[in-house]
Amino acid sequence: MGSERPQTSSSFVSPSIYHVFLSFRGEDTRKTFTDQLYVALVGAGWRTFKDDNEIERGENINTELENAIIRSRSSIIIISKNYATSTWCLDELVKILEHKRTKGHAILPVFYHVDPSEVKHQKKSFAEAFTRYERQIEAESDEGKKEWMDKVGKWRAALGEVADLGGVTVNNQGDRKSEAKAIKEKKEKEERQGEIKSE
Structure with a gap:
């Protein structure tokens, strides 16, 4: 992708299509891994949506984020320890997977310091989150x-589905810039293989 493409982000939804929507738990990764990944994606010319709103939000995903998901060609879902403690993140995940099923939206899960089996079967911190929901x-x-009950059922199913997609597992405490760069390169490889269509 050429660098002439607009390198936009943040919570403003423009009429243009994003290449990547980032779904993440702000308190876990916003100022660390997610920021590094965003910089790497934008530096490669990917129009990337990252919600920069840190204020307390309501229980339901808002229209702005729904539109951003719909207008994005793909999503990177950064699943971290506290991802499931946010009903907002879980609603995003459900919406992203719906878009995958109906529109062929491409998804790359990143399991950030969590094991995919914990996500699939809701163990450890994920079990604790769902205990609170129960x-x-x-x-x-x-x-x-x-x-x-309907919400919790959808959230459990979505976590199981995203865990089965595979993706990238980040477990070490190494250089976050290098980790982010590796994920960016994986996205570029997917595009070359035609998994994500560019303009």
Whole structure:
């Protein structure tokens, strides 16, 4: 991809199509790995969407992020220890996988200091997150129970599905710039192989 392409990001959704949507847990990786990956992608000419909004958000994914996912050709999903503690991240994941099934949206999961089996079977920190969601179900009224049960079912299925896609596992404490560069190069290889169509 040529460097003449706009190197845009952030939470503004332009009419143009993004090459990559980044899904990540801000408290885990925003200022570290995700920032390094974003810099590497933009430096390679990829129009990349990274939500820079750090304020407290509501329970449901907003229209802006839905539009960004729809307007992106692919997503990199950085699944870290606290990813499942965010209903926002889980809703993003569900939306990304829906877009994959309906539009052929390409996905590259990055398992950041977590094992894919923990994600697939919701173990360790993922089990703790879902224990809290189960308690939320118990605390709800009958109508609220159904809504939360539906949500939790979708989230569990989405984590199982994304874990089965394979991807990249980052477990060492090495140079984050090198790790981010390696993932960027994997995306470039996918494009050359035609998995992500460029303009």
